[in-house]
Amino acid sequence: MAGAMVPEMTTAREFTIHQYAVVRRTASLGRGVIVYPFSQVGEAVLLGERVVIGSNCYIGDASMIGAGTRIQHGCFLPKRSRIGERVFIGPNVTFTDDRRPYVGNRDYHAQPPVVEDEASIGAGAVILPGITIGKHAMVGAGAVVVRDVPAGATYYGNPAKENGGKR
Amino acid sequence: MAGAMVPEMTTAREFTIHQYAVVRRTASLGRGVIVYPFSQVGEAVLLGERVVIGSNCYIGDASMIGAGTRIQHGCFLPKRSRIGERVFIGPNVTFTDDRRPYVGNRDYHAQPPVVEDEASIGAGAVILPGITIGKHAMVGAGAVVVRDVPAGATYYGNPAKENGGKR
C-alpha cells in the first residue's frame, strides 16, 4: 500500500475541487481526484489517483487514501487514517480514533483506522478506534465494528460479527 | 403516487434555494420548495410542492420526491430514489442502492429505495438496497432495515423487526 500512498504531484488542471469544498494547501492530490461540495480535506492529506471524496465529508489531517478509493457523502475520517486502494466507503460512515473521548482527556493517544485494499464499508457503519479492516473484507450497512475484520470476511450487526453472528 | 411526482413547473420566485446549496439546472422544483444550506439536489430530480430538503443532504440524480415530504439534515438518497408524499425522513438517514458495493464491481445494478406516502423514518436509520417502506409505516430511530416494511407497520432495531422483535 505504501508506495501508492504517495500520489504523483499534479498540476491544478489534473484534479477537480468543487468551489464549495475546502482543501488545505498542504494536501497532495493525485491525477483525476474529485472533491465534491461541502467537504473538507485536511492538512498534509495524500489522495491517490482517481480518489473521489463525496459531498459533506471530513478527511482528517495527515490521512492517506490510496488510488481509486471512493468515499461517499457525509463520512468522517480522523487524523492519520490509512485507507488503501480501491476501497469503497459508503455514505455517512464514521471512523473514530479515541477510546476515551472526554474533553480535556490527558491520556489521549490517537488510534486511527487502517482499511486495506479493496475493502468495502457499508452505509452508516461506525468503526471503533484502532480497528483494522482487512483486504477485500466487507462491513455491512449499519454495522458497529468493535474488533478487527479479517481479510475477506463479512461483518455486520451491532456489535458486528462475522456473517452477523451466523444469523 | 406517480401523478404527484411530476410537480408543476414554477418560476424562480416560487421556491427557495439557499445561497450555499447546489441544485442542478435540470431539477424541477414545485411551488413552496425549500432547500437548506450545504445540500445538493442532483440532475433531473423532481421535488413536489412544499418539499423541504434540510441542510447537508444529498439527493441523487433522477430521484422523485412527493408533495409535502420533509427530509432533515444530513440524509443521503441514491439515484432514482422514489419517495412518496408527506413522508418524514429524520436527520442523518442513509438510503443505499448497491448490494455489492465494491469499487469497479461489474455486476452492479442499482436497487434504489421506494418509500410510500406518509411513512416516517427515524433519525439515523440505514435502509439496505431495494427496500420498500409501506404507506404510513414507521421506521424507528437508529434502525437498520434489511427487509421490506409493510404498510402501517413499525420496525426498529438492528436488524429491524416488527415492533423491534416484540421486545
Add this chain to the structure above:
Amino acid sequence: MAGAMVPEMTTAREFTIHQYAVVRRTASLGRGVIVYPFSQVGEAVLLGERVVIGSNCYIGDASMIGAGTRIQHGCFLPKRSRIGERVFIGPNVTFTDDRRPYVGNRDYHAQPPVVEDEASIGAGAVILPGITIGKHAMVGAGAVVVRDVPAGATYYGNPAKENGGKR
C-alpha cells in the same frame, strides 16, 4: 449548568466563524468559540466560551451549549437542546425531539435532549426524544439510546444498555 449557559457577549474578533458557516445574528457566541465550515447555528442559540462546532453540523434554534463543549462533524441537535459544559459529542451523532415524527402531526410537542456536564457521546450514536444523559456518563459509538443514562454510567448497543447489557 445554567449560569455558564449565558456566555459573555463578545466582540466579533473574539470568536471564529468560517466563511462557509451560517450563524444567525440572534445567536450569542462566547469568547474562543469556533464554528467550522458547512455548519449552521440557529436563532437565539447560546454557545459558551470555547465551544467548538465541527463541520457540517446543525444546531437548532434556542439551543444552549455550555463552555468547553466540543461537537464534531455532522451532528444534528434539535431546537432547544440543552448541552452542559465540557461535553464531548462525537461525529455524526443525531439527537431527536419528536416521538411521532409524521408530517402534519398535530400532537407534536417537542422533547429536546438534555446532556449534563462532562458527558461523552460516541460517534454515530442516535438519541431518542426526551432523553437525559447524566453527568460524566459515556454513550458508546453507534449506540441507540432509548432511555435516560444515569450519571457516570456507560451505555452502548441497540438498544443501548448499561455496559451493553453485560456482554
